[in-house]
Amino acid sequence: MDINLKCLPENYPSFFYMELYYSFPELFLVATDKNNKVVGYIIYRVETGFSSFGFFHGLVKKAHLISIAVLPEYRQNGIGTVLLKKSFPLLTEFYKCNECYLEVRTSNSRAIELYEKLGYKITKTTRSYYQDRESAYTMSIKII
Numbered sequence: 001m002d003i004n005l006k007c008l009p010e011n012y013p014s015f016f017y018m019e020l021y022y023s024f025p026e027l028f029l030v031a032t033d034k035n036n037k038v039v040g041y042i043i044y045r046v047e048t049g050f051s052s053f054g055f056f057h058g059l060v061k062k063a064h065l066i067s068i069a070v071l072p073e074y075r076q077n078g079i080g081t082v083l084l085k086k087s088f089p090l091l092t093e094f095y096k097c098n099e100c101y102l103e104v105r106t107s108n109s110r111a112i113e114l115y116e117k118l119g120y121k122i123t124k125t126t127r128s129y130y131q132d133r134e135s136a137y138t139m140s141i142k143i144i
Helices: 002-007 014-023 079-095 109-117
Strands: 028-032 038-050 059-070 099-105 121-126 136-142
Touching (some): 002 038, 002 059, 014 038, 028 079, 038 079, 059 079, 099 109
Antiparallel strands (some): 028 038, 038 059, 099 136, 121 136
16 A cells, blocks of 8 residues: 555555455565565456457456556666566466456556557547546456
8 A cells, every 4th residue: 555655646445455455366466675675566356348359259357457556766677567477377377367458547658658568459548537537548458
């Protein structure tokens, strides 16, 4: 929660984190520094819904990347990339997810660039998605 409060304008109550942790413990990853200080995290939940790549795919099991953050002083060291890459095998192994999606602020060019490097595609734009009325891209990737 501390990292979320320091890094992101969207914040969640503690019970939300605990619910996700107890429901999907393998999809709640943290990154630590050499002193074992938590410096980043990634959290998912698993959903069933229509594919982000078109209705002709039917219903699929999807991982929803709820939140990812790295403390500012630890950014640009590849931590976010490692968290994302390490999570993909877990999504398929433990939850048999076919694809993954996330929402990202349309102004967050660094995050968008990172997601695109890993193969995510913009599949939707939602106007006024965030509390401050900024729009969001939904970005999706097939993982099976």
